[in-house]
Amino acid sequence: MGANHTAYPRRAQRATAALAALALTGLGVSLSAPGAASADSGEPTMMMPTGGGYEPVALQAFGTAAISKAGDATVDIVVVPSAYGDDLPSRPENIALARERTAEIAAACNEVVTGTGKRCVGRLAILLNRADALNAANSAALRNPSMDGIYILGGDQGIAMKVLANSPAERAMAAAVTGGRVVLAGTSAGAAVESRSMINGYVGDYGPAQGLRRGSTLMWWGDDSDAERGLAFGSRKAIYDQHFYQRGRFGRSMSTIATADERFGGTSPVGVGADYATGVVNYGDKLLTQVFGDSGVGTIDFESLGATHRWVGTERWLSARKVKVNLMTEGTDFDLDSRRLTRNGALVGQVSGRAWSAPAAPGRGVLYLGGGILQTTKVMGSVVKDAASASPAPADARLLILSADSSSTAADYGALAKRAGWMGHIDTAVYGSASWAGVDIGRYAAVLVVAVAPPKSVAAFADARFRGLVTTAVATAPVVFADGPAAAYLGSRWSAQARPNGDDYEDKAVAAFKTTEAKWRAGTGSVAATVIPAINTDYQWGRAFNAVAVAKGQLALGVSAGAAIRLQGGAARVVDGSVVVVDGRDATTWASSNGTLGAAGLVLDTFGPGEALRR
Incomplete structure (x- = not known):
């Protein structure tokens, strides 16, 4: 809206070059028994x-x-x-x-x-x-x-x-x-009305942060007799969303299609999201074809792999398994009936949604991967509880805050730990300050590895001494919590690109779908996956999809702001909020002529509070 x-x-x-694909003769798509012809x-x-x-x-x-x-x-x-x-x-x-x-x-x-x-x-x-x-x-x-x-x-x-x-x-x-x-x-809005069941925005003051929650979308359904719907002749096989990459709307469309699945008796339309300055031709409500413009078009499909879903937690987060996602670019066609995607005439993206296992905890203790939790005490309360349980005398236990960027960041996390109930001592070690490298990790019941600004963390993350402290903590400390950019650093790769601010959220969101945007750097590899913090509030869906394109054998773990993944032994669970797992192991991916990622056969799973990460 x-x-x-x-x-x-x-x-x-x-x-x-996408304009050339829409040549006058290029629109003669051959369709068998086109349903809307007259x-x-x-x-x-x-x-x-x-x-x-x-x-x-x-x-x-x-x-x-x-x-x-x-x-x-x-x-x-x-x-x-x-x-x-x-x-x-x-x-x-x-x-x-x-x-x-x-x-x-x-x-x-x-x-x-x-x-x-x-x-x-x-x-x-x-x-x-x-x-x-x-x-x-x-x-x-x-x-x-x-x-x-x-x-x-x-x-x-x-x-x-x-x-x-x-x-x-x-x-x-x-x-x-x-x-x-x-x-x-x-x-x-002129695109939204082109589907008979129409997304009319978010409910109340909800936005991308709440997109994966039940009821976050204001829907005008097209299957009843009232006038709250899209155009009477609009698509019945698709529900359109717009500004799709630009405004981080994958979560909104996923919860919308899950709700549609319930409403339409287990046969949901396809979610179709066109990005800014980008569109697609719906030909006869049978074929999506001729993608044009500066970016791409996403499809969300709950039917091809038999996706299942439920809503969990008091905030009713979407818990879904085996949702198939395609990222259409020029040269792709999507059949709205068979839900098959072709690229340059060849069938692509035929995946099964096979099982995967979440990464195991890399050390003897508990490891948390946070999506950016400074605005809530829920995750930190869990960290504090684990640290206290690991200490014979919690009031005398010590907690270390290891900051990769600044003393103010360390102070913010220290204050958060106290608000969450930490009663013991708090020490801080800020990269570049006096004697930071001489910290004895063995003294601490818990180590918090923190950062908020990726560019300011580059020097620390590239320093072998800092990396050594972090990997030692992960291997030996009873509890380690890494948040935001630091959580990404513990994965196989991380990006030093600046987080969005109030002026450039949309530009950065579109850029995240470009295949060269992330400029990946090596992480510690403590977690055999790519960790994407604040996937919802930072509009980082494109970063997650590009991660599995460059590392087909690994998952991308998108952690919502305010949420965390808790790893212990072979178990991984969500602590508050939502986690999105992107599986590209069997997907086909490519770079389009405008540099945007194209993909066929990505498989997404979403998880809510308390759920184990597994398919």
Whole structure:
């Protein structure tokens, strides 16, 4: 969801090789018995959900498709601004912005119409409120037989459907689109409405941090008789999400599809998430094809491997097994019926979801891997309890905080340990300070290895003396807790890339799906996996997927902020929050032409508080 009239921030305008894939002749996808065809054109429905923005590469892809529908010298495009709404006094402002977008869409079309003998014309349909939509005169352009394309602007999908549902405007669009005569595209909210069951945002103040919790998504289901749904002619086989990589929405879509599985009697639609400035063609509600734009499109499938799920803990976290995920790029096609993915015509991603075992504890004691827990005492309370149990005299026991970045980080964790009930002594050793390297690990009931800023931890993590202290602690201390970047360091590889801040969350989230983004460094290897802390709040899904692409034999462990994995002997359990395990052992992966990771046959498992990590 977006504000009702917010102009999207524009990125560098660039075309990519993906546009070439959407050539006029490239849209003639062969389908057997296309379900949405009619006598009007003999062609299937053609819809193009785009994940956000108005970048030239995406608008030109839509323009190319509209050109392919034009039977005369004019490519007629009708723009629908219903997602803007018109709460006064914003109506004049929204109309003005919609006219700008209409001109922008037509201009992008004219950039690719050269050489065809045609020209593109954009027309704005004034459909901003319910009265507009009920007045058939306002949707006259949508009934014009010369219309070749419809473009639904972004904004708020709930507002859009309150305007359009069961109106002459919706019926006019349905007649044109389901007849195969025109192509329909939409960006952001305009993509969300293209599935009949529609994601209408998060519930309340929930966001990516809560995405894997039951009820985190505000759903407008398409299987009942009320008007709270997506477009009546929208996809019934997919539920679309948008800004997918950019805003860390894998968790939201996974919990949504799990809920859909319950609602639809064990046969759920496919979750389809398009990233910013990226889209895909849904052809006849049978085939997803012709991915275009700057990034990729994810699919979430609960049916192919017989995924199971339940909800655990007081916060009802999703506990799911064998969820199949594909990352579509140019050259890939996804059959919405068989749920098979092909790349350049070859079937890929046929995996079984075979069993795996969680990494064992590397030492004699307990090892915690935290996702970033400074905002809660729950995980630290478990650490304190274990440390006290390992000490004959807890009030005299000693706890060491070994900080890789700063004294303030050490102080923050020390204060947290006290709030969580630690009654013993606390010592600190900060990398680079006096005598830090001479610490005697054997004196301590518990060692906390901590860091919050990966770039500031590079020197410590590269220093053999620091590594020696950490590995000695892991091997011999009764309790070791590593949090955030330090937890990643204990795995096979870690990334020194800076964590996102308030200004660059979205850019970093998109970048995390680029195959060269992580610039992996060797970890201690104490845990034979890649540990991804704060996968939910830092939008690090792309980092986790890239980790299994570079190390096919190992799992990626995505630990949510506020959560931890507790390893003891051969057992691994979740302490509070959620953990996502990404399995790419049998997947096929590649780098797309725009540098984004492509993948077929990733298998995800999610776990909630108290659960053992196993499949």
